[in-house]
Amino acid sequence: MKLNKFYIRYYPPGIVFEYQKQRRTKQKILDLFDIEKETDVEALAARIAVDEPLITPGVQPQLVALLRKLRNKSSSDHCGDRHDVTGSPSFRLDRTLSGGHSLPITNVCADKYGDICATGSYDRTCRIWNARTGAENLTLAGHENAVYSVSLAVTGRALTGSFDKTARIWSLDGGGECLCTMSGHSAEVVAVDVCAPRQVVATSSMDRTTRLFSAATGKSLASNPKAGSTRPWLND
Template sequence: MDGAERFERRATASARPKLKKFLLRYYPPGIILEYELAGELMQRSVDLLDLSADTDADVLVNAITRQESMIKESHREPLRKLVKKLQSKLRAVSTKSFSLVKELRAHILPLTNCAFNKSGDKFITGSYDRTCKVFDTDTGEEIHTLEGHKNVVYAIAFNNPYGDKIITGSFDKTCKLWDANTGECYYTLRGHASEIVCLGFNPQSTVIATGSMDNTAKLWDVETGTEVCTLAGHTAEIVSLCFNTSGDTIVTGGFDHDARVWDARTGRCVRALEGHGAEVSSTVFNYAGDRVVSASIDRTCRLWDVGGGRTEFVWRGHSDEVLDACFDASGARVASASADATARVYQVSSGELAHVLEGHDGEISKVAFNPQGTRVMTASSDKTCKIWDSATGLCAQTLEGHTDEIFSCAFNYEGSYVITGSKDNTCRIWKA
C-alpha cells in the first residue's frame, strides 16, 4: 500500500459521520440524528409519519437501525425509549375545551392574518391599519408595533422554527424583514409591481418567497435582502405559496386556474399542475413534500402527485367556492373549507370522504388541524370559530365573542393555544 492510498483511507475514515445525540420531533413524529461529520455538527431526520400508539417499537427500531448506519447496538435501547416517548405523546389526547384568555383591541382597523412563532410564546397580527403587532401569548402584552408600510399589511410570517425574524407583505407592493426580538426593520424588499398577498420563509430561514397580484412570485436572500430570482409563468394573480420541508421546492397557486411547482434554487418552473376550472385559492405541500393539495373557486379540491404532476383525487361535494385546504401534520388527511358554510375531511390514502363538518351559518375561510391531528378548527363569517373532533366529525366547541367575521385562526405548536383574528379589529387568545 503506497502513501497516497494510506492517506486516502485515513481521510475516508475521518469523514465518516459520528452520532452525537438523538432529538425528538413530536409533530409530525420523528427522531433527529445529530452527528459530526468532518468537524461540523449536522442533523438528519428520521420521519415516522406512520407511527401510531399500536406500532411495535422493537420492529420499528430494527428498521431504523438497518436504515441508518450511524446507529450502533449501544444506541438501540435509547432509541427504543424515544419511540415509546413519541407513542406516549400520541396517546395523550387532550379533550380540554378552550377558554378565552384575553381580547386584544390593538388595531384600529380590521385584522388580516395572525400567526404563532414555533414555541408559541409570541404571535403576530397584520391589519388594514398598515401595521403588524407582536404580542406575548401568555400575558397578551404588546411587545412591538412594526410600522413603516404605506398600505394594508396583508401577509405575515415568522421564520419558524427559529422565530427570530418576521416578514410582512403589504398592498404597498413591498415586503419588510424585521428582527422579532427588537422590532428593527432589516430590509424593505422592493420589486413587485402590485400588491403582495402571500409570503413565507423556507424552513432553513435563508430564503423569503413573496407572491403578488402582478402574476409573479419572487425569492429573496434573507442575509442580504436582495432578490434572487423571479418566478414568472402564471398569467394571473398569485394568491398562495408554500415551500416543501427541505426548502428546495415551492408551489404557487394563481387566478389563472393553475398551480405551479418551482425549483427554489434556480427559479425554474418544474411542473404546471393544470386541471382546475377556476381560480386556485390555496396550495400547500404535505410534510413529505411528495403531494400538494389545491383548493379552487371551482368548488373542488385536488390532490396532486408532485413527482408525476398528475391528479390523484378530485374531491367534489362542496356546493360553493373552496377557500382553503390543509394537510394534517403527518399528511394522512386533508381538510377543506368552503363558502357553502361546511368543511370536509378526506383520507389521503384512499381519497375517501371521512367527514362533512356542518354547523356554521356563514362561509368558512380558514381551516387548520391541531398538531396532534385530533382537532380541526374552522373560522367563519358567522363570527365564530369551531373546534371539531377529527375522528368523529362532531363539533367539540364553538369559540364565540367576536362581533364580526373571523378572517384568520391558528394553533400553536403544542395545540394548547388558539388565536382568532376578526374584522371587528380584535384578536382573541384562547387556552386549553
C-alpha cells in the same frame, strides 16, 4: 322582500345584499369572481337587476357605484408595484400544475415532506397532486360551493373549508373518500387547521366565529363568537 342595504365584499369579489323577509333580516351574496379592469359596470348592474328582484331602479345607481369601486380595487390588486429583488435569494420555476381546475384556484398547500400538494378552487373541488411529477392524483368532490382553504397537516388526510359553510376531512388512500363533514357555521368557512395529537379541527368563518370539531366524529366541540373571521391557531 325589502332591501335594507348592500355593500362590497372585496375578497373574494362580490356584493352582499341585506334584506328583510317575514320580519327577519337575511343576507344574500352575489359572487363576482370575473370582475376585472375592462368590466362594463353599467351593463353588469343591468344584468344583475334583471335577475335580482331586490335591485329596483331607485337603487341601481348605488349598485353601479359599488361595482365601480369593486372593479377598481380588483384591478389594482392585480397590478401591484414591482420591487427590486437585487440581492435576494434566486428562485426558479420547477413545474406547473395545470389541466385540472376549471375555475380560479383559491389556495394551495404542501405536505411536510414535499411529496404532494393540494389546491382548492372556485370549481368546488380540491385536487391532490404529485409534487415531484406534476401529475394529478385525486379529485376531492362533494362541496356545494368554492373550496377556499386546504390543509395537508395530517399524513394520509386532506382538510378542506368551503363557502358552503362546512369543512371536510378526506382520505387520500384509494379514491379520496370523504370521512367527515363538519357543520355549524352560518357563513363561508375561510380557514381550517388541525391539532393532530388531540384529534381536533379548528375552523373560522365569515360569520365571525371560530369552532372546534372532533376530527374523528365531526361533532362540534366548542365555538368562540368573538373571534372574528381570522385564521385559527392550534397548539399541540
